[in-house]
Amino acid sequence: MSKDIKIEAITDMETDFAQWYTDVVKKAELIDYSPVRGCMVLRPYGYAIWELIQKELDSKFKESGHENVYMPLFIPESLLQKEKDHVEGFAPECAVVTIGGQEPLNERLIVRPTSETLFCDHYANIIESYRDLPKLYNQWCSVVRWEKNTRPFLRTMEFLWQEGHTAHETAEEAEAETLKILDIYSNFYENILAIPVIKGRKTEREKFAGAKSTYTVESMMHDKKALQGGTSHNFGDGFAKTFGIQFTDKNNKLQYAHQTSWGVSTRMIGGIIMVHGDNNGLVLPPNIAPIQLIVVPIAMHKEGVLDKAKEIKERLSFIARVSIDESDKSPGWKFSEAEMKGIPLRLEIGPKDIEKGQCVLVRRDNREKYTIQLSSLENEVSALLIKIQKDLFAKAKKHLDSNIRPATSIQEFESILNEETCFIKTMWCGDGACELEIKEKTSATSRCMPFEQEELGDVCVCCGKPANKMVIWGKAY
RNA sequence: CGGGGUGUAGCGUAGUUUGGCUAGCGCGCCUGAUUUGGGAUCAGGAGGUCGCAGGUUCAAAUCCUGUCACCCCGACCA
Numbered sequence: 151m152s153k154d155i156k157i158e159a160i161t162d163m164e165t166d167f168a169q170w171y172t173d174v175v176k177k178a179e180l181i182d183y184s185p186v187r188g189c190m191v192l193r194p195y196g197y198a199i200w201e202l203i204q205k206e207l208d209s210k211f212k213e214s215g216h217e218n219v220y221m222p223l224f225i226p227e228s229l230l231q232k233e234k235d236h237v238e239g240f241a242p243e244c245a246v247v248t249i250g251g252q253e254p255l256n257e258r259l260i261v262r263p264t265s266e267t268l269f270c271d272h273y274a275n276i277i278e279s280y281r282d283l284p285k286l287y288n289q290w291c292s293v294v295r296w297e298k299n300t301r302p303f304l305r306t307m308e309f310l311w312q313e314g315h316t317a318h319e320t321a322e323e324a325e326a327e328t329l330k331i332l333d334i335y336s337n338f339y340e341n342i343l344a345i346p347v348i349k350g351r352k353t354e355r356e357k358f359a360g361a362k363s364t365y366t367v368e369s370m371m372h373d374k375k376a377l378q379g380g381t382s383h384n385f386g387d388g389f390a391k392t393f394g395i396q397f398t399d400k401n402n403k404l405q406y407a408h409q410t411s412w413g414v415s416t417r418m419i420g421g422i423i424m425v426h427g428d429n430n431g432l433v434l435p436p437n438i439a440p441i442q443l444i445v446v447p448i449a450m451h452k453e454g455v456l457d458k459a460k461e462i463k464e465r466l467s468f469i470a471r472v473s474i475d476e477s478d479k480s481p482g483w484k485f486s487e488a489e490m491k492g493i494p495l496r497l498e499i500g501p502k503d504i505e506k507g508q509c510v511l512v513r514r515d516n517r518e519k520y521t522i523q524l525s526s527l528e529n530e531v532s533a534l535l536i537k538i539q540k541d542l543f544a545k546a547k548k549h550l551d552s553n554i555r556p557a558t559s560i561q562e563f564e565s566i567l568n569e570e571t572c573f574i575k576t577m578w579c580g581d582g583a584c585e586l587e588i589k590e591k592t593s594a595t596s597r598c599m600p601f602e603q604e605e606l607g608d609v610c611v612c613c614g615k616p617a618n619k620m621v622i623w624g625k626a627y
Numbered sequence: 628c629g630g631g632g633u634g635u636a637g638c639g640u641a642g643u644u645u646g647g648c649u650a651g652c653g654c655g656c657c658u659g660a661u662u663u664g665g666g667a668u669c670a671g672g673a674g675g676u677c678g679c680a681g682g683u684u685c686a687a688a689u690c691c692u693g694u695c696a697c698c699c700c701g702a703c704c705a
Contacts, residue, residue: 168699187697243704264705297704298628309705378705415705448664482665489665500664510664593701627705 188300188307198440224259239359269315270393303420311415324408344435344543350598362386371424376624380414432492448500579610
């Protein structure tokens with residue numbers, strides 16, 4: 151078998167990106183389809199990635215003073231209906247329980263699509279004084295949304311996520327919290343997932359149902375479509391007024407609390423796949439890889455090989471997440487399997503190496519091979535893992551930066567997108583009508599108004615009226 | 628919810644147009660032997676309610692009716 155032969159089981163990205171994605175998700179053993187439409191079985195390898203995501207983010211939340219709680223799965227229908235915009239946003243995609251045991255329920259129960267209303271109800275009960283604030287709560291759970299069209303990780307009917315819900319004394323504190331979380335998200339994306347993001351604010355049309363403002367981190371997939379990576383919402387005191395979350399301030403005046411909410415989900419794993427993956431399968435950034443290095447013993451049956459491989463695994467387990475493949479498959483099979491699973495480094499050790507006191511390291515991302523003296527193994531492995539993490543980010547960053555095109559007219563906008571999928575940046579007047587027109591004409595939606603603005607002109611790309619906001623547009627998952 | 632597609636062993640499929648003997652093949656799986664630096668070889672073996680229900684027929688994977696499920700593309704959304 152020649153080196154150039156692709157793993158047949160995976161469709162080329164260039165041939166059919168959607169099929170490639172499905173193949174990778176299955177072949178890397180991240181998930182299995184389940185008997186329930188639109189729901190997936192998270193297999194050990196896929197769940198291990200989620201556990202690493204949880205561990206990392208959870209520690210960041212706790213460092214910044216947040217506490218974990220757990221709210222019920224069910225929301226009484228009347229509670230969900232309290233906030234008008236919120237219920238309009240979520241009602242069409244709710245699963246509803248109407249029967250308990252054998253009896254029809256007096257009040258229907260909504261399976262949570264998100265838990266704002268439960269947190270609000272609880273906050274109304276426990277917040278009385280400014281001394282009770284801020285409340286900085288987070289929960290890890292799953293939520294259900296009755297999606298029409300589902301895809302593993304990107305859009306499932308039930309998905310795992312974290313949702314943070316906070317209550318503050320002042321509008322300023324709530325805004326600061328919203329932005330602080332957005333920074334946690336963007337740092338996580340860039341430093342851990344090696345995915346560059348554009349930070350910005352959502353337009354009125356795209357913001358969360360019931361929020362005053364929504365901030366987002368947007369990323370670009372390999373096919374140059376957009377993936378909303380995480381959102382952080384400032385609710386102002388809107389929900390507090392609806393749910394009666396009031397406290398007595400230092401001046402003995404009754405005030406409404408200011409709230410935020412924010413979340414990221416298993417969708418991030420879809421992002422990792424679509425940003426870093428290639429035609430040989432998954433490519434995982436070392437910082438999020440459940441296995442960072444896999445040892446493949448060569449000619450395992452030969453005296454001493456397996457022992458040496460195990461010894462190396464032991465040594466390296468102090469500096470990395472290491473695994474060893476001692477199955478009786480052929481080495482070639484093991485190489486391909488390790489590549490499909492996106493393991494950042496592969497270490498080959500065989501009789502010839504042992505004689506010379508060396509081993510072979512191979513990078514997953516670019517397949518570069520290194521012959522390494524066993525004496526300096528720890529240093530080399532540490533350095534390579536750091537290098538791979540950096541290189542993956544740099545590659546993705548270049549992809550993002552080189553695929554954002556400016557447009558100054560709707561005609562130009564359309565013709566660019568007819569040529570290729572990419573992000574478009576334009577000036578925009580702020581009118582939702584223009585946003586809708588662009589969507590209808592190009593199927594691109596506003597991704598965000600980036601914090602880092604540029605002066606591309608002074609008129610709206612759509613209507614030609616004065617404009618002072620730059621918006622990033624793109625076709626989104 | 629609209630458009631398209633697919634259901635035959637764990638996976639991928641042939642056979643369906645034109646009904647006919649024991650439903651064929653590849654991968655995978657199990658046993659044994661030889662192998663091992665890019666998905667090894669040979670020998671033997673196990674595995675099937677042909678999505679489901681009804682109908683036509685001497686005979687149905689194949690024809691008819693109904694139904695269910697899943698996938699892809701839209702609209703909606705993390």
